[in-house]
Amino acid sequence: MQTAPSPSEMAILKVLWHHGPQSAREVQDQIGAAQDWSYSTTRTLLTRMAEKGLIAREAVHGLAVFTATYSKAKVLSAMVRTFSAQVFDLDAPIAASAFAESPLLSADDLAELEGLLNEPTSQGEGA
């Protein structure tokens, strides 16, 4: 996960986390409208994300279906770490409770996030 997801990529990851593996068309139906992306744009993003390893592409009966490679907690914790280091020069972990209100996180997600944020050097492998 060397390359942090861009805002557009995050939007797609959220759809995949929430709805599970999706085809390009499905992703487009879920966010294309909201994001005002053309189907082509959605497909380009999906392709690039697959190249980067952010998502995995698999063919189901010939149809390309995409799955998030990393768990929500994993990606979010990495992003929080990057953010706090880059913006606040913070090394110590941030309390996950700060994000407790996120509509993205269930109690379990939050607990997982908390755990990842408290890990020393983020070398954890869990997906």
Next chain:
Amino acid sequence: MQTAPSPSEMAILKVLWHHGPQSAREVQDQIGAAQDWSYSTTRTLLTRMAEKGLIAREAVHGLAVFTATYSKAKVLSAMVRTFSAQVFDLDAPIAASAFAESPLLSADDLAELEGLLNEPTSQGEGA
């Protein structure tokens, strides 16, 4: 402050916040080495930031000196807002106390940040 500062730009802003108005050479002496930037690179960043309005350029006896346009709290609060919205779909404010440990923030800075984070739509004008 429409455009959020990039990581490199943040590095420069931090120098200006901490040491006050600086010339390109001074900025370079403060972070060029650490960031491994050539003097040219530092200057390019400074020029672009001035174009964007992130910093102001003024001539002091013919020497170009740069000053941060927005206060630390102002920029940091904007970045926190953007981050929590983009990454966590959060609308409600995040407790500034999450960043209390930041070596960048004095007690006053923290209080100011807290205030800005709690403002409704971030239309505040204070600099």
Next chain:
DNA sequence: ATAACATTGCTACAGATGTAACACGCTCGC
């Protein structure tokens, strides 16, 4: 004066990101 050095403006180029069109082949309904 002049050589050395600093400061500035201009230019360059690669990679990342946003945004999208185009053409080709396959399939399904008629």
Next chain:
DNA sequence: GCGAGCGTGTTACATCTGTAGCAATGTTAT
């Protein structure tokens, strides 16, 4: 069998960001 539609690969282009060199001008010490 054939055209409409769908999924796919390929290509394109503008902007932003990272990174930096070059030439000209201004300044300064000897």
